[in-house]
Amino acid sequence: MTTTLETAMPTAADAIAGRTGRIDWAAVATALDRQGSAILPGLLVPDDCATISGLYPDDSRFRSHVVMARHGFGQGAYKYFARPLPDLVAALRGRIYPHLAAIANGWVARMGLDDRYPDDHASFLARCHAAGQIRPTPLLLEYGPGDYNCLHQDLYGALAFPLQLAVLLSRPGTEAAVAAGDADFSGGEFVLTEQRPRMQSRAEVVPLGQGDAVVFAVNQRPVRGTRGDYRVTMRHGVSRVRAGRRHTLGIIFHDAQ
């Protein structure tokens, strides 16, 4: 048997498979249950981050371009990837989904919903496509000075997988660090809010470094109360970027109508 260079060289997508396999998913489930979000530190290495954010100017890789101010979504812009998705993005979507499906199935059961998510992403996508949700939703976001992303939910049709992922591709730092070239941006914190029944909303800032991902609830999640579970509604957004340029990769597991 001969081994070609291609099969012998591990790709960035192979490395994703390795890193995803080493994540402590029980700890992720616990964090998601406690605060509705969990950090996956160093999910992407700096080279992966540069590869993905470097795709932003190449419109042949994207199916649409959204200028946020035109829709009242905030300020900044994002682009939805076209199929075929970049290998790294497809690897992240496919490798992380099974771990999150187990968590999602626990959540929907606790919320008294009938939804059940299949173990593999291809089966879930087949369901989306049968329901007319055929357009891919992974996206690349770009923010410059003064840009921000209003609190929102990424729902694109009747079918919605309950968890999603955002990966910070740029290096955060102080404004002085940006000026010195030691960081890519300043400000631009990832923010989550949790709206509780008959209570005031709670905000949480998720501290991310370059290559870190945050997993969070798309819409509702169950919270344990003294008299059983109740539901809270989550929204996410990004505070104002004060200096520099910030890129993020968003991985949403349902496709869009």
Ligand SMILES: O=C(O)CCC(=O)C(=O)O
């Ligand atoms: O830029 C961010 O951190 C947020 C991105 C976002 O809204 C998403 O990935 O759905």
Ligand SMILES: [Fe+2]
């Ligand atoms: Fe979003």
